[in-house]
Amino acid sequence: MSLRSHYYFSIADLTKAHGPIPALSFDGAGPDDLAAAVQDAMRTPVLFERWRAMQDEPDEVDPALAVVDPAAVANARVSDLHIDLDLVTGLPMSIVRHRMNLLIGPSWQLRDMRKA
Template sequence: MPTRYYINLPDPARARGNDPDLAFRAQGAEAFAAELQDALRDDALFQRWRAKQDDPDDVDEALGATDAGATVAGKQEDLQIGLVVTTSLPSSVLRQRLGLLAGNGWQLRDVTSA
């Protein structure tokens, strides 16, 4: 069953993960939404992160789950960006991908069933 997550990027310029190779490159709400949507639909971000681990074979495969039907909409809200994520992925996978992309620069505002 899909879940809808309401995410806030309070300072989009600082919504960057610790590793520039994995972090958001986006500028603007639509670009942030597109990058996150790609990260949920495809395992390329997970595979790049996994390859950087000391023991890639020891990484939990469940973190590589994808949702081909995931959608992310972005909206500029004053100086902040609001993202609405609809996915059937577990919240742990969403949190891991957001951590890679945005570091600590995101906030979960609400969660509802889709």
């Protein structure tokens, strides 16, 4: 995980930012809550392990999906009428996408990605 990336996301409506599985979905009230949830999802295996336990064959889930980045940092702020979320992590986009979808469903849009 030596290559770190800076992901720039936009969330149009935070009130609709919920994942498809209520038990795993973001349930906070503001940008700080969102940043904390995303940061925790990238730093710890908690969200992944809860999702894995819900699968029909948990032991068959690819262990590569469990990777975490203890140094991941997320920040969110209101900008105009949407939320800007910045995430700096060494995790690949496939992992980031999976966890963002679990947390807030299709409510996010990747605006840019750069080397951190």
